[in-house]
Amino acid sequence: MASVPHITLNNGVEIPQFGFGTWQIPPEDAQARVAEALEVGYRHIDTAQMYGNEEGVGAAIAAAGLAPEDVFVTSKLNNNNHAPERVGASLDESLQRLGLERLDLFLIHWPLPTIDIDYVDTWKAMEEVYRSGKTRAIGVSNFNAHHLRRLLDETEVVPAVNQIEVHPFFAQDDLRAVNAEHGIATEAWSPLAQGQILSNPAVTQIAEAIGRAPSQVALRWHLQRGDIVFPKASSIERVRQNFDVFDFELSDADMGSISALDEGRRIGPDPDTFDYIPA
Template sequence: MTGTSSLITLNNGIRMPALGLGVFQSTPEQTAGAVASALEKGYRLIDTAAAYFNERQVGEGLARSGVPRSEVFVTTKLWMSDYGYEQALRGFDVSRRKLGLEYVDLYLLHWPVPTDFAATVASYKAAGRLLADGRVRAIGVCNFGPSHLADLIARTEAVPAVNQVELHPFFTQRALREAAARYGVITQSWSPLGGVNVYAAKDPSVAKSPLTHPVVVALAKRYGKTPAQVVLRWHIEHGLSAIPKSVRPERIAENIGIFDFALKTEDVAAIDALDTGVRGGPDPEIVDTRLFNLSIPD
């Protein structure tokens, strides 16, 4: 084991590792090995989703690792095609069966779907039933803006434990983080290294990564760390959870090597100043099943 993540306490008292392995865009052939490698190197949070089509391989990696189930925090997500109360319960059963687990640590709604928010609310109420039944340990959402959070909480009287959103030095989401903090919701960062600006760039010739920005490069040199380690440490300094994706053992090990140093306050501020206010991924206001026409097979 080469690293150990710090822990964040959720609003229901459950403790979640601050750093985890994300498996978005990890192929089924790559996923089991990446999960086993991450657990060997000290990761204890694995983040997947029904729509990633690799839940079975996450389960295989967990089993292959030999790490006790009680030591690993597993997150998966409900896809929009399964929104609705009964559909959500069925969708969870499919995910749990693919993972090969008796319970899931964190169950998230993947998008807010403003065009059919009633279905979103119904799905979240179903997640609440799963929580009450002990089939999940915490529930939350992804890609919710401040108004989505306020509406969901008002209509369900249940505060999400986590809101997982696009967040990196070029898109810091300060207003959203502050709103979530007022509710007691932990913000978790997807694409924490800003990779979405590269793989989803509308014009690849102008794709930009925070890891090549002169400020980040200079800080990495000063701290004797890599640019990725500096950026991931920036997330930790803000009290965020981050789930960087990698399938390369050396990069997986690099990403967790961030708990032996801290950034100075002025260096955190220097990275904060890189914010462009420009989202790299999809706008949650327009995401629905027409934009992403996926269905989840059993």
């Protein structure tokens, strides 16, 4: 099986373009699911403080006997940790749960522009933890262009990534272009549109024509556009199927047919209004 390409972030750190997503994997299942992904060959795990499953992710990495430098681990600052004085402490708590000495990538999960803590101040605290060496890179998630603009104007470290909702129904070409213009890599969350893309006729017709699964077709579309992806799946068969995407390419015509599905339709919340704070 061909290997996973790497993308070089704006600070020189390399990230595998393909990983395993862990949202909605319950804490009690996380170790087993992540162990399966590691066994299949995934070397990039996307978790978050909000997912409640960092212990399981860390236990799977430890049990696999992999060196920390062999697995790229991302976590995200929870929405109740935006206060600048909570940022460093909450990263320490994540590291403890994960059993790691440092993270590869730490993200502000949501900008929360309607709460009374300014995400620019939160980002300045993220810059501090980056300088402390406890994470190899920092970035943001769910930042629109106007949120990024404020970070670029008012702070020093340019985010290494912006992790945003992207799938064929919501291609986000404008925001991806803004990211690229500033050297910010785009990570595409819900790359399979939480499963909704898998029954789309354009995708299933291509899949049938080239003898591949619909999930593989959708994931190839992302990879060929340059998105970093980490699909989530709950069985080792699906985990394996999703990973088996490095020995074929979609034609320009097939890429175009999938790009034509863009209807500007979000599945997840709008970052301009999302203000969920966990208890």
